[in-house]
Amino acid sequence: MLDVRRIRRHFDFPAAGRVVTNNAASTQPPRELIGLYRELARSYENVHRGQSSASQRTTDAFEASFDTIAAWINAPSRRSIVTYRNTTEAINAVMYSLLTEFRDGDNVVTTLMEHNSDFVPWYALSREILPRLGRRVECRLARFDHASGRLDLDHLADLIDDRTKLVCVTGASNFLGTKPPLDLIRRLSRDSGYAQPSGENGSLLLVDGAQLVPSSPVDVGALDVDYLAFSFHKMLAPFGVGVLYAKEHLLEASLPFLYGGDMIATGRVSPDRVDYNDLPWKYSAGTPNILGTIVSAQALRLTLDLVQGGRPSWFGTERPIPWETVASCMGTVSRHTAAMTELARKRLRDVVGLRVYGPQPGVDRSPLLAFNVDGFDPFWLADGLNEFGVESRAGCHCATLAHRDLGLIPPASCRLSFALYTNADDVERATEAVRCLTSRGRRRTRARADDAGAR
Ligand code: PMP
Numbered sequence: 001m002l003d004v005r006r007i008r009r010h011f012d013f014p015a016a017g018r019v020v021t022n023n024a025a026s027t028q029p030p031r032e033l034i035g036l037y038r039e040l041a042r043s044y045e046n047v048h049r050g051q052s053s054a055s056q057r058t059t060d061a062f063e064a065s066f067d068t069i070a071a072w073i074n075a076p077s078r079r080s081i082v083t084y085r086n087t088t089e090a091i092n093a094v095m096y097s098l099l100t101e102f103r104d105g106d107n108v109v110t111t112l113m114e115h116n117s118d119f120v121p122w123y124a125l126s127r128e129i130l131p132r133l134g135r136r137v138e139c140r141l142a143r144f145d146h147a148s149g150r151l152d153l154d155h156l157a158d159l160i161d162d163r164t165k166l167v168c169v170t171g172a173s174n175f176l177g178t179k180p181p182l183d184l185i186r187r188l189s190r191d192s193g194y195a196q197p198s199g200e201n202g203s204l205l206l207v208d209g210a211q212l213v214p215s216s217p218v219d220v221g222a223l224d225v226d227y228l229a230f231s232f233h234k235m236l237a238p239f240g241v242g243v244l245y246a247k248e249h250l251l252e253a254s255l256p257f258l259y260g261g262d263m264i265a266t267g268r269v270s271p272d273r274v275d276y277n278d279l280p281w282k283y284s285a286g287t288p289n290i291l292g293t294i295v296s297a298q299a300l301r302l303t304l305d306l307v308q309g310g311r312p313s314w315f316g317t318e319r320p321i322p323w324e325t326v327a328s329c330m331g332t333v334s335r336h337t338a339a340m341t342e343l344a345r346k347r348l349r350d351v352v353g354l355r356v357y358g359p360q361p362g363v364d365r366s367p368l369l370a371f372n373v374d375g376f377d378p379f380w381l382a383d384g385l386n387e388f389g390v391e392s393r394a395g396c397h398c399a400t401l402a403h404r405d406l407g408l409i410p411p412a413s414c415r416l417s418f419a420l421y422t423n424a425d426d427v428e429r430a431t432e433a434v435r436c437l438t439s440r441g442r443r444r445t446r447a448r449a450d451d452a453g454a455r
Contacts, residue, residue, distance in 0.1 A: 002336045004423045007306045011421060019390040021430045024174050024211060024368045024397070024417035026233045032302055033237065033295050036315060040291050047290055048262055048281075062290050064318055065297030066280060071321040072300050073228065074219040075245055079279040082244040082251070083293055087210040088117040090229035090244035091168075093257040093283070094206055095121040100255060101197055102130060102165055107138040109159045109203070110168040111151060112405050113176055116398040118168050118208040137165075146406055149176040149358035149365075153184060162193035164203040171212030171228075175399035175413065176358035177341075177365035182207060182223050190224075198253055210234060211366045214419075215337055217330035219323065220245055232292075237299035240292040244283075251279050258285035304329050307420065333420045337367030340418040340427050344369055347431035351438055357406065357413060368417035370397065373438050375445070378414040381437060385414075388433035392416050 008014045010030040020028055045055035047062045066078030075081060084090045108122045119141075126139040142156040151169075160167060167189040172179045190202040206227040212218055213230040220228055228245040232238075256263060256276070263285040268275035276282040298315050305314065307329045345361055348354055353374030359365045372378055382394035396403045396411040403411030416430050 002307060002332055002420060003309070004336070004421060006309075007421050008423065010302075010306060014421075017389055019388075019426045019429045021416040021418065021422070021426060022391045022393050023419035023422070024234070024366070024415065025393055026239070027214070027236050027419050028421070029238050030236055030299075030302055030306070032314075033299055036295050036298055037291060039315070040294060046287060049287075058290060058294075061294050061315070062288075065293045068297040068300055068318065068321065069243055070245075071323065072326055073213065073245055074221050074323045074326070076221070076248070080220075080245055080248050080251065082246065082280050082283040083288060084242045084244060085240060085289070086233070086242035087115075087208060087229045087231045088242070090242050091117055091206070091208065092121050093244055094227050094229075094246070095125055096257040097254040098166065098204075099125070099129065102135060102137050104135045104137075106163050106165045107140055107159075107161070108166045108168060109140045109142065109156065109164050111142040111144065111156070111170070111180070112401045113144050113149075113151065113173045113178060113180075113399065114168070114170055114401065115174055115208060115210065116400060117210070118170060118206075119401060122168060141401070144176070144178065144402070144405070148360065148363075149173070149178040151178060151180040153181070153188075156185065157188050160188050160192045160203060162195075164189070164192045164194050165196075166204045166206060167192075168206040168208070170208045170210075171218070172209075172215060172366035173358065173399065173402070174211045174366065174368070175370050175397050175402050175415070177368055177370070178358055179212070179364055179366065182225070186224050198249065204250075211368075215330075215367050216334040217327040219327070226250060232296035232299060235296075235299055236303060237296040238292065240289050241296045248279060251283065256283050256285065258283075260285040262286065303333075303420070307332050334367075336420060337418045337422065338364070340422045340424070341365065341367045341369060343424060344416055344418070344427045344431055347427065348434060351435055352442070353438075366417075367419070368415055370413040370415040372408070372413050373434070376438060376441060378412045381414045381434065384437040385430065385433050388429070388436070390430045390433045392430070 011028050013020050013028050043054035043057040045058045047059040066081045069081050070078050084093055110122055122139045126137045130137045140159040142159055143152040169180055169185055186205055189205045192203040194203045204226040207225045209228045209230040214234045226247050231242040263277050263282050265275040265277050356369050356371045378394040382392045385392045393415045400411050
């Protein structure tokens with residue numbers, strides 16, 4: 001059980017009376033992390049680019065962050081961890097790294113439930129980029145079942161064939177909440193018969209972990225994914241840092257997405273030959289987001305602290321994090337946010353004309369509910385919620401394909417989403433506001449109709 005009351009003391013938003021139920025967009029930063037920026041400023045220096053003690057301290061802290069991030073997803077070492085600005089940039093980096101490898105007639109299989117970050121790059125690759133290079137590559141989209149939100153695995157299996165270079169799938173949808181079965185999808189992709197240039201058989205598997213990693217334990221070794229992308233701004237850290245995990249041999253073999261300083265082996269640049277740096281720095285051209293990366297890794301350590309109590313290994317006293325500790329911590333987070341999601345669903349049950357998208361109660365899902373209420377514009381609802389102090393999101397949440405597929409025109413829904421600091425009172429206030437707005441709206445519509453009838 002989470003001690004949510006204790007956790008909330010680390011954040012400023014409860015005292016401000018905010019009901020933060022837009023956590024699938026970004027989570028709130030704990031006070032310690034904001035303070036950490038100030039602490040880091042005491043040895044403010046670039047990394048890998050100075051001989052001062054300050055530069056060495058910053059470099060050590062920066063490099064250690066990669067170990068912490070690797071431990072969080074049970075990656076074998078920092079060599080498989082590359083940082084970018086966000087999930088979107090990480091997925092684009094995969095696309096550009098593989099650009100030279102796609103052969104005429106290959107395909108990429110993704111799904112209709114993807115965030116635009118995991119569809120538009122593949123659309124651009126197949127429709128804009130490779131055609132200009134004289135290669136024809138198809139982007140195929142697997143369907144989902146409208147009633148249950150489940151990914152249609154038969155359709156996915158039909159789409160994957162021996163020309164499927166890559167399968168890209170969300171680990172947890174940010175609209176439907178669906179968590180596709182990654183073990184089955186791994187099997188389908190491995191058995192595709194595609195011959196990779198490395199000599200390996202099978203399609204590569206990329207998982208968009210933007211919603212999955214913040215809400216559950218993710219063990220990249222057990223899942224055997226080739227690529228996993230996620231963003232720290234959904235995991236208590238400030239904006240600006242995302243991660244690409246990739247299997248080491250893929251990072252060794254493929255070409256970087258960005259070229260320049262620091263991604264080269266020191267001194268090994270001549271007009272005729274450039275040698276790249278060791279992993280993961282081969283993928284770190286130019287000055288990275290140094291403070292953001294350090295603070296993001298500390299956000300993971302702080303999450304352990306918040307969930308398990310105590311301060312086991314905060315900045316400057318870091319110890320390795322065993323995978324079992326992460327798994328237990330994220331298991332606790334996952335149970336708590338699932339309970340908040342189910343509570344919200346229960347409280348919304350009697351709202352007339354309510355339609356919640358995605359899996360039915362009891363099915364493992366991302367901790368969010370996207371819904372529409374017949375006769376109400378989702379933007380009007382979200383604006384109304386804001387007046388009650390409840391933060392939500394209306395729109396298509398960048399899951400435009402899924403909204404269109406469901407026939408939602410305009411493609412929009414209202415979404416409430418939860419985090420480890422959400423308490424039952426937040427859920428109560430958010431759902432009561434939805435009930436209040438919709439019943440008040442209906443009374444007004446009826447009164448106007450009665451008026452018109454009387455005239
Ligand atoms: N994929 C999913 C499933 C997401 O929810 C998001 C963020 N809404 C993204 C990708 C993109 O993340 P970012 O904006 O951090 O690149």
